[in-house]
Amino acid sequence: MELSTDNLSQNAINNINKWLNEPKYAEYKADIESLIRLGEWAQLEDAFFKEIEFGTGGRRGKTGVGSNRINKVTIGESAQALCEYALSFDKNAAEKGIVIAYDTRLTSLELSCFAAQVVAANGFKTYLFDGFRATPELSFALRHLGCAAGIVISASHNPPTDNGFKAYWSDGGQLVAPHDKGVMATANKVNDIKIVDYDEAISDGRIVIVGKEIDDEYIKVASAESLNNYRDISIVYSPLHGTGQVSVLPVLRAVGFENILLVEEQMTPDGNFPTIPSGKPNPEEISANDMAVEKMMNEMADIAITNDPDADRIGVIVRQGEKPVYLSGNQSAVLVADFTLGKLRNENLLSSKNYIAKTIVTTDMLTALADEYGVTMYTNMLIGFKYIGELILNKENTDEIFVVGGEESYGLLKGTYARDKDGVSGALPLAEYAAELKLRDMTLYDRLLELYAQHGIYVERLDNMVCPGASGFEKMQKIMDGLRKSAPVEICEHKVTAVLDYASLSKLDIETGKTSDIDCASGNVIVLEFGDSRRRVTIRPSGTEPKLKFYVQWYQDVDNDNNIADQYADIENQLKLLAIELEKTLLNF
Numbered sequence: 001m002e003l004s005t006d007n008l009s010q011n012a013i014n015n016i017n018k019w020l021n022e023p024k025y026a027e028y029k030a031d032i033e034s035l036i037r038l039g040e041w042a043q044l045e046d047a048f049f050k051e052i053e054f055g056t057g058g059r060r061g062k063t064g065v066g067s068n069r070i071n072k073v074t075i076g077e078s079a080q081a082l083c084e085y086a087l088s089f090d091k092n093a094a095e096k097g098i099v100i101a102y103d104t105r106l107t108s109l110e111l112s113c114f115a116a117q118v119v120a121a122n123g124f125k126t127y128l129f130d131g132f133r134a135t136p137e138l139s140f141a142l143r144h145l146g147c148a149a150g151i152v153i154s155a156s157h158n159p160p161t162d163n164g165f166k167a168y169w170s171d172g173g174q175l176v177a178p179h180d181k182g183v184m185a186t187a188n189k190v191n192d193i194k195i196v197d198y199d200e201a202i203s204d205g206r207i208v209i210v211g212k213e214i215d216d217e218y219i220k221v222a223s224a225e226s227l228n229n230y231r232d233i234s235i236v237y238s239p240l241h242g243t244g245q246v247s248v249l250p251v252l253r254a255v256g257f258e259n260i261l262l263v264e265e266q267m268t269p270d271g272n273f274p275t276i277p278s279g280k281p282n283p284e285e286i287s288a289n290d291m292a293v294e295k296m297m298n299e300m301a302d303i304a305i306t307n308d309p310d311a312d313r314i315g316v317i318v319r320q321g322e323k324p325v326y327l328s329g330n331q332s333a334v335l336v337a338d339f340t341l342g343k344l345r346n347e348n349l350l351s352s353k354n355y356i357a358k359t360i361v362t363t364d365m366l367t368a369l370a371d372e373y374g375v376t377m378y379t380n381m382l383i384g385f386k387y388i389g390e391l392i393l394n395k396e397n398t399d400e401i402f403v404v405g406g407e408e409s410y411g412l413l414k415g416t417y418a419r420d421k422d423g424v425s426g427a428l429p430l431a432e433y434a435a436e437l438k439l440r441d442m443t444l445y446d447r448l449l450e451l452y453a454q455h456g457i458y459v460e461r462l463d464n465m466v467c468p469g470a471s472g473f474e475k476m477q478k479i480m481d482g483l484r485k486s487a488p489v490e491i492c493e494h495k496v497t498a499v500l501d502y503a504s505l506s507k508l509d510i511e512t513g514k515t516s517d518i519d520c521a522s523g524n525v526i527v528l529e530f531g532d533s534r535r536r537v538t539i540r541p542s543g544t545e546p547k548l549k550f551y552v553q554w555y556q557d558v559d560n561d562n563n564i565a566d567q568y569a570d571i572e573n574q575l576k577l578l579a580i581e582l583e584k585t586l587l588n589f
Contacts, residue, residue, distance in 0.1 A: 007041040008048075009470060015048040015067040024193050025073055028065045035065070042469070049470040054184045058174070060155050060164030060545075063107050070107075070155075070163045072114050073193070078165045079115040079151065080194060081187035083122035085179070086148045090170070093148035097125030099210070101138035102153040103310040104242050106271035107163050108132070112153040113198055115165075119151075120206040121194035130211035132269060134247035134311035135166065136422035137218045141210070143172040143419070144217055157282035157308040158545065160272050172419035173389030177521065215246070221417040222247075222424045223254045227343045230435035231256045234301040238263035238292040240281040241270045242309030248423045257431060261299055263291050273309075282308055283315025283410050284462075286326060293317050293324045303434050303444070307423040312385075313410040314426035318434075318445045325445045330363035330460045332426055333406030335444055337366055338451060339433040340404050340414060341373040352376055355395070357388045357405040360520070360527070361551040364534045365451070365458040366406060372455070375403065380520045382502065383540065385411050387521070389419035408460060408551065449564050457556045457564065458534070459571040463579040465548040465586065467541075476541045476548045482589030483526045483539060491528070491537075491585065492578045500527035537582060548586070552579055 003013045019025040019032055035044050047066025052059050052074055059078055063070045086093040098119045102112035112128065120126040127145060129138075135152050142150035150168035158164075167175045167183060175183060201207040235252070237260050239245040245267055252260060265275050273281045276288050283289060283306045296304040296319055304324075306315040316332055318325045327335070337356055344350045355376040358366050361383055370377035381387035388405040395402065404425075405413045411421030414429060434444050452458070467476050487499045489510070500507045502525035505518040525540040534555035542549050552575045559567055 003036070007039075008045050011050060012045050012048040012470070015051070016044065019048070019065075019067065022191070024076075024191065027072065031065045046469040050473070051188065054167075054175070054180045058152075058164055058166035060158065060162060060166075062161050063163050070111070070165070072111070075111050075115055075153070075165050076118050076193035076195070077187040077190045078167065078183070079118040080122065080190045081183045082149055082151065082167050083119055083124055084190075085183045085186045090148055094122070094124045096146055096148040096170075097127060098149045098151060099127035099129075099138065099141050099145055099147050100151045100153070101129045101133040101135065101141070103135070104132045104269035104271055105153075105155060105163050105309065106160060108153045108271070111163060112151075114195075115151055115153065116207050117195045117198050117201065118193060120201040121196040124148075126201070126207045127210050128207055129214075130209050132243050132246070134243040134423065136312050136418045136420050136424065137214070137247055139168060139172040139418040139420040139422075140218045140221065141214045142168055142170070143417075144214065145210075152310065154310040156310050157280060157284070157313065159279050168420075171389070171393045173393060174384075174386035174420060176386050176390045215250075218247070218417075219250050219254050221415075222251045222422070222428070225415045225417075225425070225428060226255045226432065227340065227429060228432050228436055229256070230432060230439065231258065233257070233303070233431065233435040233438055234259040234261065234299070235431060236261045236263065236292050236296040236299065236301045236304040238266040238289075238304070238306045239311065240276060240283070240288060240306055240309060241266055241268060241273050242281060242307060242311060243269075244307030244311035244423055245269075247311050248305070248307055248314075248427045251424045251428060252431060255428065261295060261301060263295055266291060271309075283313055284329070289315055289317055289326070297324060302438065303431065305427050305431070307427075308410075311423040312421045314412065314423040315410060316426065316430050316444070318443050320443055320445050327444065327448075328460065329406070329408045329410035330365070330458070331448055332410065332430060333358070333404075333408075333412060334363060334365050334369065334451060335433060335448060336412055336414065336426060336429045337369050337404045337406065338447070339429050341369065341375065344403070345373060350375060353399055354401045354403050356403050357381070357391050359383050359385075359387065359407050360525075361538045361553070362406055362408045363458050363460055364553065364555065365455060368455040368458075369451075376400070380518075382521055382523045382525065383407070383538075384543065385413070385421040388413065392416055392419060408462065452564050452568065453558055456558055457568055457571060459554045459556075459568060459575060461552045461572070461575050461579060463550050463552070463583065464542075465550075465583055466546065467548055468546045472546050479548060479586050479589045480524060480526065480539070480541065483586075487526070487528060488582075488585050492574075492581045494530045494535075494578065496528050497531045498529040500529070502526070537578075539586075550579065550582060550586075552582075
């Protein structure tokens with residue numbers, strides 16, 4: 001069939017021809033030919049204009065036919081490449097094996113079984129969970145079983161159309177450089193995806209089904225992170241149709257929380273996420289929490305806890321009198337750090353050898369807390385919890401002690417039993433802190449206001465510019481290039497005083513024209529500063545979704561003559577205007 005650049009990009013044509021002619025794509029040939037006959041050029045362009053990349057959290061995107069889609073080929077290539085790459089680093093990798101977990105998404109069971117067939121065909125001992133599990137349990141299981149690598153089939157908080165492949169290395173952390181690019185490079189060279197019959201591999205022991213024995217150990221170590229015995233609190237809980245019901249909920253119950261009210265309609269594992277209005281099962285989205293909040297207010301519960309489908313993120317909502325207060329990921333991180341560091345200080349267990357960690361877009365209030373408690377802060381990390389996992393690995397053979405890691409996108413880790421963010425690491429300490437504060441007639445929000453009064457007001461917001469398809473991809477690249485060539489000098493009457501380019505790892509002082517080095521891994525990130533490093537906007541293309549993200553972070557001293565909550569709300573309104581103006585500016589690039 002003749003394909004023309006009148007309808008398709010040359011990249012798309014090249015990829016379509018590969019899929020039409022190479023044996024490993026044979027299963028999808030008829031579907032592609034049908035799309036060509038029907039002239040579905042926009043669909044074909046979006047599905048084939050590039051190879052689906054390893055982003056912040058592995059490979060993630062829409063399911064379906066194409067090189068830019070999640071399907072058996074892209075999953076199979078990824079699994080095949082992970083096996084080949086792992087063997088190149090460790091000759092015993094096959095014997096150590098690979099463990100595979102999956103969430104509640106529509107295609108997760110099918111794709112996880114297929115990944116297991118590929119891993120087993122490559123001679124690796126293959127462990128596959130007997131049902132859906134939380135992503136952080138996979139991280140724990142990998143370390144517990146001593147595996148060479150791990151796989152999670154999940155698209156985290158994405159819409160029902162999506163799925164993904166997230167790969168983990170032997171330390172239990174997500175793939176970081178050079179392994180992420182190494183596996184992708186290997187995947188691009190895969191011409192033959194090895195496969196064994198699933199039932200035969202089960203019967204002869206090449207695929208080993210695991211379950212309760214791993215669950216019990218995971219719940220045990222996660223529960224050991226408990227810091228107090230206060231349990232007089234009522235909690236509304238929802239897994240948003242996902243895996244938190246087999247991770248977060250059992251841990252809360254194991255440590256003694258009894259008054260847990262379930263959002264029953266959302267306990268059903270369902271990749272359609274039918275009760276969520278936006279279709280996005282993300283605790284960051286206010287509407288995703290509607291049913292939990294309604295139940296919290298109706299039942300006069302103290303807090304509500306929600307998780308995304310793979311239960312590595314957590315949302316916490318506080319009942320503050322007659323209204324709900326939605327804690328942001330940054331605020332949850334601050335409260336968990338304050339609670340944990342306070343407990344360690346009371347036991348005289350704190351020193352500069354203790355450290356907490358955050359990414360460059362996570363609240364700087366954590367740095368203020370680190371200074372107060374006299375611990376070390378590591379913050380020179382790009383967006384993605386995998387960099388915090390990498391930091392923990394690099395510190396393993398030192399005398400430094402990891403306490404808490406947090407990121408703005410509702411991700412937390414307390415302790416080192418896993419090397420990825422875990423919904424349990426937010427749910428357990430925040431439930432315990434809420435119960436302890438309740439004895440003082442305070443809420444988590446009350447404590448947050450106290451911390452603002454002590455350290456100053458830190459406000460953060462995240463905005464997304466949705467850029468779908470091939471044209472959206474090009475638009476994001478154009479915007480990032482434009483920012484590097486000619487960054488705006490002012491936004492909403494706030495003067496830009498410095499521009500940080502994480503691709504070249506250089507910081508330009510606008511007033512002096514001098515440049516300085518940035519201590520961080522390189523990445524496609526631009527930061528605009530406004531007179532203070534705590535007042536900045538970070539701009540980057542998402543590594544997992546077709547979005548350009550901009551993170552606004554702001555600091556302001558407390559005005560003691562005015563209510564702190566009102567001051568916070570006023571700054572929020574200012575930042576909203578700043579974000580609107582920024583998007584207008586970016587659209588002009």
